[in-house]
Amino acid sequence: MEIQEIKEELKDSLQKILAYADCDKKLEEAFAKSLISYKRLSQKSSSDDAARILRHELTGLFYKLYEKVFGTFVKTGKLPVVIRMFLEFGYVDEELAGMENAVYLYQLVEQLPTNPGEGVYSLFQWLVAVYAGKKEPSRNELDMDYREYLREEKRMRRISPEEEEALLKNNLSRVNFEIRNMFISVNKITFGQPTTFCPVFSKHTVLKSLSSSLVTAEKVKAVLDKIRSIDFGVFYRDTLYSNPDRGLNGLMIKTEVLPDVILLPNVGSRGVMWQEIEGRKRDTPGRLMCSMFHVEDLEKTFMELAGDFRWEMCKRIQGGRWNDLSEPSLTSEYCDYVQFFKRNRDLSSDTKEKIKMQMGRARNNYRQMFVSDYVLWLRYESTGSPRLNKVVRQILAVYCPFSAAVRNKVAVNPLFKEPIEKYTIIHSKEVHKITLLCKKMETTGGVPTELAEYLRYLES
Structure with missing residues (x-):
């Protein structure tokens, strides 16, 4: 036309x-x-x-x-x-x-250069998927999914049991729940300046050409692939695998579940990791949100989202003991590091002062501190250019390990030798166990796809 x-x-x-x-x-x-x-x-x-x-x-x-x-x-x-x-x-x-x-x-x-088939949606495409029942509405700010929300409404006698049953089957009501909870909140956050936000498209918000700031499925795939090429396990999570016909029952393996990415209808500067899983199922995609027209560094934004995802997924897995050091995990060890850094003999006076300043910038928010360290881990440490202190490097080397290609590249630097060796010792036990299991399977009918994929992950 x-x-x-x-x-x-x-x-x-x-x-x-x-x-x-x-x-x-x-x-x-x-x-x-x-x-x-x-x-x-x-x-x-x-x-x-x-x-x-x-x-x-x-x-x-x-x-x-x-x-x-x-x-x-x-x-x-x-x-x-x-x-x-x-x-x-x-x-x-x-x-x-x-x-x-x-x-x-x-x-x-x-x-639109989106691709719902590969998990990159515009907001409207996402709502269509929710209406069609292909996707569940997001949890609200009280961490309740749609079903839990209706149950609470019934408990508070705002709706009757009959109304609850009808609303559960009403797809348009599910969409409206998504609009009133996720869309309204995330649209403002991704815009980046909540105090001046207005959802109608206005030329005064266009700070650079729309064509250059447009987020496409291709760009999203490129940044996620880059993150995964460094932190290869970022979107893997524990899954219970059973194959009774092959004598496998309750084997804990890791499977990769890539997140859904939803592009909000605004010209904005921030990303949001809205939820790490769908509902309560741990083998479902997380949800990462970003402006349709993103005016900041898209790669850095998605690195921050990946860090957020790492943190929240660990909390989800650990439950109430996410900061309990008696159960070692990413969150518990990082929290222990921040809480007691002043007593840590592995940290110099200058380093402790830098940590204190970092805490101030993050307003004592441990998750924000971790995310900022995680971005440095991906952007600089992965190239062999140290930016983190010894303690943080050790934590990230164990819980957010570099891929084999990156490990081999940075191992020549003495600063990375000890963290990589520690990870290798912990990791080699699982590699040995699964390698032996796969060899056994080869002689009795072939290796199941899930097991072969897990071994590939372990060898990454």
Whole structure:
């Protein structure tokens, strides 16, 4: 389609969206009025009370309209381009977006470079998957999944047992739960400046060209592959494997479960590791969130998300004893290191001062401290360029080990020799056990795929 034809299609976008939504007159008028006032603001990110109140009001109305538009899509199955632009990008008005940006979004929306088949979704594609029952709604901020949330609503007598049963089967209700919990929260966080956030697409938020900041499935795959080439076990987790026909019962192995990546409809600067598993099942994908148009270093953002994932997955596995040193783990050893670094004789006075400053920057948040160390581990330590102190390096070498290729490369540096040797000693016992088991299996019908994959992991 020619540019001029696209511009004609984009005229009166707001009226087209409101007409499609088929919402009540009150919501329609309130949204239009708030949007007009927002367009008139000379400083849309102003911190004065009038601007702040207007953004808050427009934000609430936007999400109500979003639910209505999605509901119409479900009922009719029809999705005009301008409507999809609203669902995919938060686009509502050609003037607010800027005509050049609006034309780009129009051309982009029909060929989004996402790939749900490989776990990279736009927000709208994710909601469609939730509606279809292919994905479960995310847990809310109280760590309750959809079923638990309804159970609590019934317990508090806000709904009846019959209503609970009906809502469990209502796919649109599941989508609305996802919008009201995950979408509303994560959209603001990924934007990066929560105090000035507004979900409608506006040209004042476009800090670099949309084409250069667009996050694609190809870019996501590239950064995740790079992380996995360094920390090869980042997305592996313990799984109980049984194969009674081959005499295997309750063997604990590790399997890789790559995360789902959901791209939020904003121009933003942050990522969010929203949950490390789906519901309560440990063999399900985690959920990593990022802006559709990401203005910061995408590789660094995903390294931070991987660090978050490492931390939260360990907490999930360890349960209530995640910081109990009597059960050694990534989180318990790192917490012990931070709590007692002043007494640690392996740390110099200068190093202790640096740790104190790091704690201040992280506001004494151990997870944030770990994530910052983890990024240094991936970016610099993996190239043989030391940035971490001896204690942290030892912890990460054991619990976030480098791949064999990276270990061999950095082993020439004396600083890495001891940590790598410690990991090798711990690791070699499991390698020996599984290697013998695989050899035995070869003579009795072949090695099961799961076992062969686990041995490949151990040899990485």
